Amino acid sequence: DVQQADVIPELIPSQQSLKIQQDLIDNLGLHGKTIIGLHPGASQAIKQWDSGKYASLIVDLEKKYENAHFLIFEGPGESEIIAYLEGELANKFPKTIIKKSLAEYIAIIGMCNVMICNDSGAAHIAAAQSIPTVIIFGNVDPKYVTPKSSKPVRVVSEELDCKPCFSSSCPLGTNECIKKVNCMDVYHSVISLLDDKKLNV
Numbered sequence: 001d002v003q004q005a006d007v008i009p010e011l012i013p014s015q016q017s018l019k020i021q022q023d024l025i026d027n028l029g030l031h032g033k034t035i036i037g038l039h040p041g042a043s044q045a046i047k048q049w050d051s052g053k054y055a056s057l058i059v060d061l062e063k064k065y066e067n068a069h070f071l072i073f074e075g076p077g078e079s080e081i082i083a084y085l086e087g088e089l090a091n092k093f094p095k096t097i098i099k100k101s102l103a104e105y106i107a108i109i110g111m112c113n114v115m116i117c118n119d120s121g122a123a124h125i126a127a128a129q130s131i132p133t134v135i136i137f138g139n140v141d142p143k144y145v146t147p148k149s150s151k152p153v154r155v156v157s158e159e160l161d162c163k164p165c166f167s168s169s170c171p172l173g174t175n176e177c178i179k180k181v182n183c184m185d186v187y188h189s190v191i192s193l194l195d196d197k198k199l200n201v
Helices: 015-028 051-064 079-089 102-109 121-128 183-194
Strands: 034-039 068-073 095-098 114-118 133-136 153-156
Touching: 015 102, 034 051, 034 183, 051 068, 051 079, 051 183, 068 102, 079 095, 095 102, 102 121, 114 121, 114 183, 121 133, 133 183, 153 183
Parallel strands: 034 068, 034 114, 068 095, 114 133, 133 153
Antiparallel strands: none
């Protein structure tokens, strides 16, 4: 029989990955910090949660977790999203933009206390490293594509009559599936993971 544990993918950090993590912790003074990772980009607009909502989420999380440090991951073609967030957040919040090679990107995700992202590769990388993860879904049905993990994965998704669809752009021209995702729903999913003492022993 195949047990559930047998089908959970697992990324084991290499010594090089652990060194990348330790160097970043030392360089940024992250000892004892709550490290909140966010990858706000997506490969398609239909999967892209509003950048303004990401900015609002960071503001709300910083109010609750005074010792938080935000690692904001930038993927290819996402400079506009990152520039917007940097402009909105200015120097008010302890944050670092992570624009690295794939190996470094994977290693740094592995040091987060929680990862927040759209339906993208970042979610699968985090889940495979047993990082509690919050995934924001747009047009697809999460039950078919949510990654398996040894740690909790929270899904935030709106039910619509037009879901699921597999188009790369909204056939109705509204992108309601992603636009309707509420910032507070994402916020509460994040704090449910950060405040779960069983995950932070």
